[in-house]
Amino acid sequence: MSNNSLKENENADALAHYSRSQEFKITYQIEEALLEINNALNLCPQFAEAYTFRSELYENLKLYDKALEDVNYSISINNMNAKSYYQRATIYWRKKIFDLALQDCMKCVQINPNFAIGYNRIGTIMGDLKQKDSELSYYNQAIEKDENCYYAFMCREIQVKLYILILNIVWLILIEVNTIKFNIIGYLYCKIGEKDKALNDYNNAIQLDPNDASAYIKRGELQYTEYNRHYIQGYWLKKQSIK
16 A cells, blocks of 8 residues: 555545544543544544544643643644634633633634634633623624524523613602703613614604704614614625626
8 A cells, every 4th residue: 555545544544434524523422532533543643633632632621731731733724713712712711811712713704704603702802801792793793694693592591681681770760851861871782783763763863853963863873783784794795696
């Protein structure tokens, strides 16, 4: 058997072990998954994705230093894999090194702008940094990228409930109808994704006081964001139709 044929067989066997390791992880058989991924790496020591996957297994076992070592090595082999940066960001997040976690998340979504769980991880980091507005914004971005991003839906639901609670309190406290009430409620509606209701409240504020600069600014920001979103979606659809 030639050296090339031998190498091809080793790579095929490594992929088979890698696939079995993934199957074991799905069924929470972590020790068995580790055994299979180690077999894959013994056959193919430069298998970057396998190191990233073993990092995930070590993470499940809360062996964060080993997890970090593996994902670092994976990135040294292939520094353009979004999933590896996401995995390293997750380890940094577990270790509460939020600046490095955020840096890797940004690299992740830079490589792959549609990597939904990358945006979700940024959201969880923002939550730990007590930046609630940014947290919800990134959950929304994750869902825009992938409407089946379960983790983003779950995290966003917690934040939305908080904003709805605040919204109800505002309705009870601010009995008088004035621009302050419309601006606050518009802001809260915007945060939970109710763009039309937010726009309506900003319009009501401007109708009450045509000189309300705050309402004009917030309405302008909302319309600008929505215009850009529709423009980008239209451009993407046009690009897909050309393909």
